[in-house]
Amino acid sequence: MPALPRSYRYVGPSDIRARVQPGGAGQRISCLADFERWAAAQPALDMADPFTFVIDTTGVLRLAPRRSEHVACAGGEPVLSAGEMTFGNESGRWTATEITNHSTGYCPDTSSWPAVAEALDRAGINHAGDFTQHVVFRRCHGCHELNIVREADFVCVFCDTDLPRRWNVDG
Numbered sequence: 436m437p438a439l440p441r442s443y444r445y446v447g448p449s450d451i452r453a454r455v456q457p458g459g460a461g462q463r464i465s466c467l468a469d470f471e472r473w474a475a476a477q478p479a480l481d482m483a484d485p486f487t488f489v490i491d492t493t494g495v496l497r498l499a500p501r502r503s504e505h506v507a508c509a510g511g512e513p514v515l516s517a518g519e520m521t522f523g524n525e526s527g528r529w530t531a532t533e534i535t536n537h538s539t540g541y542c543p544d545t546s547s548w549p550a551v552a553e554a555l556d557r558a559g560i561n562h563a564g565d566f567t568q569h570v571v572f573r574r575c576h577g578c579h580e581l582n583i584v585r586e587a588d589f590v591c592v593f594c595d596t597d598l599p600r601r602w603n604v605d606g
């Protein structure tokens with residue numbers, strides 16, 4: 436039996452979570468018709484900007500306007516992945532041109548990509564086969580601050596403690 440994909444709990448500030456409105460979650464995109472309806476409702480200028488996305492625990496892509504909190508997009512629930520996505524349309528075919536796992540609310544590991552690929556495949560949206568930008572989140576054992584590791588420098592920017600090589604944010 437294939438292992439279930441891991442899910443990520445919200446690990447961000449509790450005051451942001453407290454503002455999540457019931458029923459205010461991001462738009463579910465479970466097929467191309469859903470996406471096209473959603474895309475048609477966005478101002479044309481906005482389509483060049485990244486949108487907030489999560490993959491909910493049923494494996495479905497949910498989209499929300501740029502700068503929306505991931506925890507709001509997810510309706511406060513755990514996710515299989517989260518980040519930002521930009522879309523382009525070439526010859527009538529939709530592609531997610533930029534996809535990152537940048538979500539400081541959920542800090543998903545880069546290994547969450549398969550859940551994103553599956554959700555995009557289901558929605559009939561092209562992608563390049565991986566995140567276009569990988570964000571490496573680690574929790575410092577020393578000061579417990581959240582770090583984004585840059586250029587494979589696994590050292591806490593707050594206290595200089597070495598950071599683990601494996602994802603550990605929700606420890």
Ligand SMILES: [Zn+2]
Pocket residue numbers: 575576577578579580591592593594595596
């Ligand atoms: Zn530290």
